[in-house]
Amino acid sequence: MVGYSYATNVIPIGGSIMLVMDASDIFTALFKLTVDVSDKLLLPTFLLMLVSWIFFRIWFFPIYLMKEIWVQSQATGHPV
Numbered sequence: 001m002v003g004y005s006y007a008t009n010v011i012p013i014g015g016s017i018m019l020v021m022d023a024s025d026i027f028t029a030l031f032k033l034t035v036d037v038s039d040k041l042l043l044p045t046f047l048l049m050l051v052s053w054i055f056f057r058i059w060f061f062p063i064y065l066m067k068e069i070w071v072q073s074q075a076t077g078h079p080v
Contacts (some may be wrong), residue, residue, distance in 0.1 A: 001014050001018050004016070013069055016065060016069070017061075017065070020056050020061050020065055023056050024052045024053045024056040026052075027045070027052040027053070028049055029030060030048070030049070031046055031048075031049040038054065042047050
C-alpha cells in the first residue's frame with residue numbers, strides 16, 4: 001500500500017486506508033493473545049474484535065472514507 005500510493009502520487013489516500021484497516025487489526029491481535037492466555041476473556045475480546053471489524057472495515061471504510069475520497073477527487077479533478 002505504501003509503495004503503490006507513493007508511486008501513483010496518492011499518499012494521503014493510501015495512508016488513510018492503512019490507518020482505517022489497521023485500527024481493527026489491533027483488536028484482532030488482542031483476541032489472538034487472549035486465546036492463548038485466558039478463557040474468561042475470549043467472549044469480550046471476540047465481541048470487541050467483531051464490532052471493530054464491522055465498524056472500520058464494513059461501515060466506516062466504504063461509506064465515509066471512500067465516499068469522501070471520491071467526492072474530493074471529482075472536485076479537484078485528480079484521478080483516483
